Amino acid sequence: MKNPYILALISGLLLAASWPTYGISLIVFIAFVPLLLAEYSIRKSEAKKTNRRVWLVGYTTFFVWNLLTTWWIYNSTGFGMLFAVLVNSLLMSIVFLLYHLVAKKFPPKIHYVFLPAIWMAFEKFHLNWDFSWPWLNLGNVFATSTHYIQWYEYTGSFGGSLWVWILNLGFFNLVLKYIATKSLKSVQKRLVFNLLWIAIPIVISLLIKSNYEESGKEIEAVILQPNIDPYTDKYYTTNKKVAQILMDMAAEKADENTEIILAPETVFAKSFRINDFSEDYTMYRLRTFLKRYPKANLLAGTSFIDVFHDPKEITSQSNQYNENTWYNDYNSAFFLNATTDSIPVYHKSKLVVGVENFPFKSVLEPLLGNVMLDLGGTVATKTTQEDRTVFSADDYKVAPVICYESVYGEFVSKYIQNGAEFIAIITNDAWWGNTQGHKQHLNYARLRAIENRKSVVRSANTGISAIINQTGDIQQTLEYGVQGSLKGKIHLNNKVTFYARYGDYIARVAVLASALILLFAFTRKRKL
Structure with missing residues (x-):
């Protein structure tokens, strides 16, 4: 040979x-x-x-x-x-x-x-x-x-x-x-x-x-792609300005039939204090905007921070600011409508290695110090949650899947077990430039659509934003590197596939x- x-x-x-x-x-x-x-x-x-x-x-x-x-x-x-x-x-x-x-x-x-x-x-x-x-x-x-x-x-x-x-x-x-x-x-x-x-x-x-055949109720979705450069603009743009960008973009496509407006992962990059989030002025402005669209809910990504001084609150995912101050840092999704005061939140739970989590932190950090890689505007360990939160509106239930989480089949199926009728992926793929990285990531979402027989709506900061049907076919896309929005209809489906049930x-x-x-x-x- x-x-x-x-x-x-x-x-x-x-x-x-x-x-x-x-x-x-x-x-x-x-x-x-x-x-x-x-x-x-x-x-x-x-x-x-x-x-x-x-x-x-x-x-x-x-x-x-x-x-x-x-x-x-x-x-x-x-x-x-x-x-x-x-x-x-x-x-x-x-x-x-x-x-x-x-x-x-x-x-x-x-x-x-x-x-x-x-x-x-x-x-x-x-x-x-x-x-x-x-x-x-x-x-x-x-x-x-x-x-x-x-x-x-x-x-x-x-x-x-x-x-x-x-x-x-x-x-x-x-x-x-x-x-x-x-x-x-x-x-x-x-x-x-x-x-x-x-x-x-x-x-x-x-x-x-x-x-x-796709069956069941149809809903109208508007997907936003703000195209904010994470290297030069995203982490230097105020939440107030981001909110205005999103509202201007949504107004171009949304109407009285729109039921969900989707915005990318950490589009609000300036961290909100988690306990004051519902009362923040930015949320007030967004609620006021949503009153124009009585059926609509906004699903968007944000950063949260929770600062504390009690050592008893420290977990393995907490970060130390100084001798007497610690904080939990979150990459999260929230679900907002015009009428409800409380805002449901989901915290990203499959984290990017070296960017959002410090592998084997309890062992390696004392030896190496903080050697987190700055791949995404942060070097802090993110705090996760154990369960998969499903956001509920009057007419549907949606899985808020954040970025890297969409690569994990059984992980996504847990949302379906919890009642999700379609999948919303919010992501920021700009870190890799216009390469195969963001294209592969988009196409992996098609696998989740087939495994769970769920429509997928995908909002990516710089692209590729998309609507994917229940057989994994891409129905609409917004190309990489442009600012814009998509508008389309998706089918709801409460079926739990064999794979979604057994993983x-x-x-x-x-x-x-x-x-x-x-x-x-x-x-x-x-x-x-």
Whole structure:
């Protein structure tokens, strides 16, 4: 076989070539095959220190993949990009090394189960720990090919991860068979079998989509895209001025039928005192404006701060200002109408690593000090909430999903379990510039629409703002880098899909399977 490092490089390039939004998703079904061939050749060789070689080969693949698909983080911070690429590649290569160790001890019927299982266990782990970065979870690869994966309403994105590994292992075995026999005829049946594994899920998906009809009440939404530069303007613009910008923009599209007006994440960047928020003059002005539109509610993002002096109130997410003063900092959404004095609030709970949370703060902060990365106008740890708040209007219930949270499938499904009838995503993707970053983020929202069969309205500060229907089709967009607004109708839906009800059940099975195989592998001394 060829040099394993060349094979590893090919796999990295194929993975990048499959990734949204510039890639061709079907390439992913063969992307791991060169890497698997490299591992196989090393494992079957008589060379010593195969573990180190497999790790280096795996790291080559994953470094190329991570670099080519997430280099755009560099626009916010060079260090952050290097950290994300290097560490994520390291974690992926360790997972692949575990596969190599198991493959040396067990026959294919076991280690071919272990590889998808340990990879999905890793993806599940990556959704929940302090350094969470699930951007490259394999199920996300179909974000621009939603006609292939309408069955995500039953499996979630982990169904896509499993599909990818089944096909890669299938084509890998086909190649091994051909290498052994040098006969195309000998692999015809395997080829047909693999092609059916591609075709059948796609046909099922197309049938689901062709028979799916949006039903239920329609409501009118107005989505605002103020296009305020976060590097030069956002954190230097008063809340009073921002409110005027939003009101002027909304007035261009809103009418007596408008039921929700959506504004971006932390559009009010000057932190309100959380206890005085309802009485703030800016809220008074917005309430007065909303009286023109009797059905309308404003869902917008804001920063909050809660200053306190009692050490008993300190939590793991609190920040110290000086010797006797602490504060909690929030990235939040609020829901305002013209008639209600109280203003419901939701605090963002899936935080961007190094920007909004200090990973393993209790351990690392005493050692390193405050080394938070300034990626978003703040270096303070954000305070989160445990439950998913659903905002209720007279005629609908909406999930307020803030920015990075939209990448987390099971997390978003908790809003649906709490009664949300559609999803509102508010975000600020300007940190990455006009790159693949904000485009990938938009398309990941399409996966949430399918998983939950919910319409999505998306307000992004600099774009891309959008309306997405329940089958993941983008109905309207407002391009990146312009100020403007969208107006459209969306369907409400109180259905709870199989995935929304049961979440990442495939990943939980994978965690159990991989743990059992690992336990068995490392308690055995010889290969079966």
